[in-house]
Amino acid sequence: MMKPEATPQIFFDYKRNDIDDTTLLSLYRGMLKPRMIEEKMLILLRQGKVSKWFSGIGQEAISVGIASVLDRDEYILPMHRNLGVFTMRDIPLYRLFSQWQGKANGFTKGRDRSFHFGTQEFHIVGMISHLGPQFGVADGIALANKLKGNNKVCAVFTGEGGTSEGDIHEALNVASVWQLPVLFCVENNGYGLSTPTNEQYNCENIADRGKGYGMESHIIEGNDILEVYVKLKTLVESMRSNPRPILLEFKTFRMRGHEEASGTKYVPSELIDDWGLRDPLINYENFLLAEGVLTEEKMREFRNEFKQEIDYNLDIAFAEPKIEPFETTELNDVFKKFDYQAIKANPKTENIRFIDAISQGLKQSMERHNNLVLMGQDIAEYGGVFKITEGFVEQFGKERVRNTPICESAIVSAAMGLSINGFKAVVEMQFADFVTSGFNPIINYLAKNHYRWNEKADVVVRMPCGAGVGAGPFHSQTNEAWFTHTPGLKVVYPAFPYDAKGLLATSIEDPNPVMFFEHKALYRSIRQDVPTDYYTLPLGKASMLKEGNDVTIITYGAGVHWALETLDQNSEISADLIDLRTLIPLDSETIYNSVKKTGKAIILQEDSLFGGIASDISALIIENCFEHLDAPVRRVASLETPIPFAANLESAYLPKEKFIDNLKNLLSY
Structure with a gap:
């Protein structure tokens, strides 16, 4: 007589619930x-x-x-x-x-x-x-x-x-x-x-x-x-x-x-x-x-x-054969291809401040892109701490102009999710210093996504930055070097209202992640005639503000205005003054052409010296223009300290006052 087979054990009390x-x-x-x-x-x-x-x-x-x-x-x-x-x-x-x-x-x-x-x-x-x-x-x-x-x-x-x-x-x-x-x-x-x-x-x-x-x-x-x-x-x-x-x-x-x-x-x-x-x-x-x-x-x-x-x-x-590495392919895949379309400025202008240009650029981009969403702390009814988005809620509604909880990391990640699902996003860091709380998704998600699996990150992170306003160590950093070191991010840093508006429009058009730096000390101190309508400016193209034969001055942000002031006070100095405007992509061609002409280069940055972008620009000049140099490349930057609060300490921290001495020493080399 055969022994009956044991009934298989069933641990769970399965419920069919009329499932077919x-x-x-x-x-x-x-x-x-x-x-x-x-x-x-x-x-x-x-x-x-x-x-x-x-x-x-x-x-x-x-x-x-x-x-x-x-x-x-x-x-x-x-x-x-x-x-x-x-x-x-x-x-x-x-x-x-x-x-x-x-x-x-x-x-x-x-x-x-x-x-x-x-x-x-x-x-x-x-x-x-x-x-x-x-x-x-x-x-x-x-x-x-x-x-x-x-x-x-x-x-x-x-x-x-x-x-x-x-x-x-x-x-x-x-x-x-x-x-x-x-x-x-x-x-x-x-x-x-x-x-x-x-x-x-x-x-x-x-x-x-x-x-x-x-x-x-x-x-x-x-x-x-x-x-x-x-x-x-x-x-x-x-x-x-x-x-x-x-x-x-x-x-x-x-x-x-x-x-x-x-x-x-x-x-x-x-x-x-x-x-x-x-x-x-x-x-x-x-x-x-x-x-x-x-x-x-x-x-x-x-x-x-x-x-x-x-x-x-x-x-x-x-x-399938092993993948063959091709440097061109690798480099080309870091960013999604962006075919820049130049939209020319209309002849009608108005004299506005830097901060007004940012506000106009945002507003006109919101009108142009129905899928653009703004996110940030206090940006809705309050208009943001700098009032850049004041009145936006009334025009665009709270669905597209969104106050966020104080959680930079989740909001940057949410911007990435919006991009994946067909939207554009602009995230305002209330102060550039606070980006540390959103560092992980910027560096490891936005920057790497296209290279990893061919997915765009259609996100702009606005970065109110910089010293000169007595805001102390936590509201005054200019931390662009953290991001110029990260392949996959574009870094924009305008010095004038005209550039700020046009470059912001392009940054929003661009499907790649852009860190957009806005110097707070320039917000209400710099005015310029700016076209009233929507227009774009290309990323990766520097601006030659002055032309001369003795020296090349390379700078950006507030440094541009310090250099202009210095040259105005020292009319005998004949200099090419280059406003980089964008740091990534960098207009190296304009830099090299100028240095080859003048034979001398000085780089001015507000950031502390060591590890800043001035170091990389200096290295590029030495590697590509060495035989044209008549003197060592000079870098001028802030002290290797956090940014102090008291006005006299802050002034001593910044490189503005020591720039002229360094410039004259270079000229007399």
């Missing part, structure tokens, strides 16, 4: 495919055919459940362990395999690895290793959806470890204040790499934080695919009719290491055994078998189908 068999099988196939891909990747990793792998085995139900309830044109922002998102969007596997091998058919041309990529074709925006900015980018994507009125939702992922980052808190707060339709999905798998949850946070559940943000939140069994699917389907349908953010905590576990090299020795074996019983794929498979929805024959058919698909696409990826 086709959907049940679709969810099963959705989990099976990434599991089989992962199992193959682990073999290839041991064979040395892939370099690194972040396993999501045991967490497939979350990715598959969410991707199943979102429309194909609704953005998803996944992380390392969300392979199911990519497979549910039917990305050709050879492209994924090429991405993981750093080949050309991938999404980053070998420039980034793993899931660090996005694709507009499949409405996926991949992660960066800094984790936190993703939530802010989701805010921006959702804001764009809300402005379009398209009733779309987006979903963004992080792990429980990532929720400790300040960017996460900022983004959740912004989403709540603005009521943005975002699903904030936290996969709580118990460990941030090796750090357990009790060393990450001190509340019982991450979802409990929703109350503090004034946000709806839910805890979901992340390994029960039907619970994930049913709850998310209900929530998403509700969000489409009632846009709002929702914080979701998925209780789950990863059965492998953070990445394969780290292993799982830090995890108690009994915990791994316990979660092994909760395997989302095996439990669901047993449930479908018990329900008669799935058969052993059908299982074999699905596995054979996926095995053939995986092997076929791996052959394509392995046959």
